[in-house]
Amino acid sequence: MRLAETVTFGGAGLDRAAGLRGDPEAVAAHLCAGETRILPVWRGKPLFAGNAAGWLPPGHAVLAEAAEAPVLLGLEGGAARFAVDVSGWEPPAGEALAEGVFFDPTEQRHPALPGDHRFAELRGLMAELAAGDAELVATAKALLGWHRSHRFCSACGRPSAVIEAGWQRRCPDCGTRHFPRTDPVVIMLVTCGERTLLGRSPGWPEGMYSCLAGFMEPGETIEAAVRREVAEETGVRIGRVSYLASQPWPYPSSLMIGCLAEAESEAITLDPVELEAAVWIGREEAARVLAGDHPTIRRPRRGAIAGFLLTHWVADRLD
Template sequence: MRHAESVTFGGSGFDRAAWLRPKPDELRALLGTDEARILPVWRGKPLIAGSAAGWLAVGHPVFAAAGEAQVFLGLDNGAARFAADISGWEPEAGEMPVDSVFFDPTEQHHPKLPEDHRFAELRNVMATLRPRDAELVATAKALIGWHQNHLFCSCCGSPSEVADGGWLRRCPACGAPHFPRTDPVVIMLITRGNHTLLGRSPGWPEGIFSCLAGFMEPGETLEAAVRREVAEETGILVGAVRYLASQPWPYPSSLMIGCEGIATSHEITLDPVELEHALWLTREEVAQVLAGDHPTLRPPRAGAIAGFLLSNWVADRLD
């Protein structure tokens, strides 16, 4: 797709300045400049200021609750950008997050910040961010989430240490290096003539359907993963497969790989463990869904690659 990177979290041309990561003295110097800014992330929620990322100056009182060393994200027009985990901060009891299958709608306000600054679930605000902020916030959320889940060496079990500006954890006991991981996920626009295949997982809000998706397995190509996932979940057979676009998906560390697959069968045999329901919709019906005019189906979440693929299919802009 010619405009694939216009998807939310797509490439904004940000300079990640990887050459600076193994240079702690230079990173400290950058952190000490007036232009440097840090994005706080609280228990997976980035700070949002209005409809933008909530960048704060170095030394802001919010960072009194920061844990390990700041993560170096890169240079934004020459200015250093970092992220810091402040999960140690405790909000008021009435502002605590809630467990949810789909997303957490609560927002937390820090007393040292303006009223429009709040820690929010990224799924709920991702479509409002400008492309540069979206890329940086996605990177920050994914990296900090990786650190939270990889505190110990997977080789010997010893506590590991942050290195290379947050892009490496090294074990001081056995010397093993550990790098951030990204899990590849195929998400499929399955078409058969003027129809496309959508499904919904158990626990989703009423009326929400989406493109089928699933994690890739070791030793598997994109094409094979698309065919396997669709067959496993719906019994539909897929022939030709082609890549369309990708989207970083920091929930917590996936890469959504959007593909089109041409179905060679039509009858759905549902796997009830994976899906609650699946159906074929015409292009005209999908247009209704996207416009919010369908009688029973709701539009996909703004910013998600599923909606991006469906919108471009309806508009005949997949090339």
Template structure:
């Protein structure tokens, strides 16, 4: 396995059991196995045991809390031969919960269900992703993405009729017009743009004070990754990019992206930001970025740990990009 595959949410070699998804009898048999377990979510937050190290909770399928979960079967796959299913407890309303913070960039809140031990809590995945093992992170990302897709695609996009869940959660079919719908993934480029010894960094409105990250943007229809890198960088900062290389990818279930990490060589230096897209951008010398990663920079915070931006920058500083 390449070093690039060790990015958060990737690299655990999880068995997705795709060969049994369309076999209802095989899925039912998997669900009845004594070692089958549930990965439980509430409003996009996975259930974890937040001690150090944190763990993604795996509940027996006969646990009482699952009685309040959505009824559709979502098969994630097999973990060391044991089936894993995703369940959503979205209709539960925790007492005193601040619903306004859900899905926010920074959500430090945790919710505890009365039917579960106090050692278990629902927590924002972006906050805890770097606490989890590679397997736990991949399971959580997969479950979050597929549950989020079902929540947003309950109706046929062709005729508007309610659609039915099929293939153990990996397909929705419209009974009215017969159209099949599959989980979508949106391609996004995220760019390590360098010029000499400096890297191009930007920040979006609403980020924590002082936080900067690599530029990123969605790939448009009919566009290559290389073209998307050049277009996005120029649109946001006015910087022109020459050679572009692929580095690494990361599933990013917020809600359903695949981040393509790319390296690009800038052929111009002047920055002219688009204030609609970003709040600020600047060239950061390698020495200052090392300060930021060490927590010693007076004004700048590094990209969020666990995100591919942090991974790319960390390996750029260590000269271990492959």
């Protein structure tokens, strides 16, 4: 797909500076450099300034809230970009996280920052970010999230330590090294002629439908995962499968592998555990969904690969 890398988080050619990660002195020098910028992330929410990433200079008061050293994201125009977890900071009363919701709309403002700076859910702003910021913020959110959930060695259970400028953890007792994980997920634009298949998971907001998707299993090819997931969720048989585009999805650490799946059957038999509903819709109806004027199906959230694939299918731009 020629337009594959225009998807949100599709990349902007970030120099990830892997050669610097094993050089603590070089990393320390970059941390003190005047052109270096650091992105704080609070309990999974990056800092934003307006509709851009909220980069701060080294030594800023907000960064003092960090319990661990910043992680190196890479170089942008030769200047280092880092991210740091400041989850220890307690926001003012009334600015707590919204618990147990699909999307947290709350924003938290630090008193040491200007009024347009706030910690916010990336889902709500991802489509507004410039490509460079999007790649850096997605990397920061996924990497810091991995550190928060992998503090202990999976081999012996002892606390592990951050090494390689944040790109590994090592157990000081048994020496096992641990690397950030990415979970592959297939997401399918299922078509049958001029119609496509959308599904709705239990618990989703009213009117929300999407392309079918599911995690890949060990020993499985992408094609096999596509056929299995569609069959398990809807009973629809899939023939030809082709790759379209991919999207890093830091919620918390997935890679969405977008595929075109050509259906050999249309009859739907739902798995009620996985799906609450599934429907076939035509291109004209899909265009109404994308325009936000469909009576029962809401417009996809901007930035997600499901909407990206659906948009390009409606416009006949999947080549």
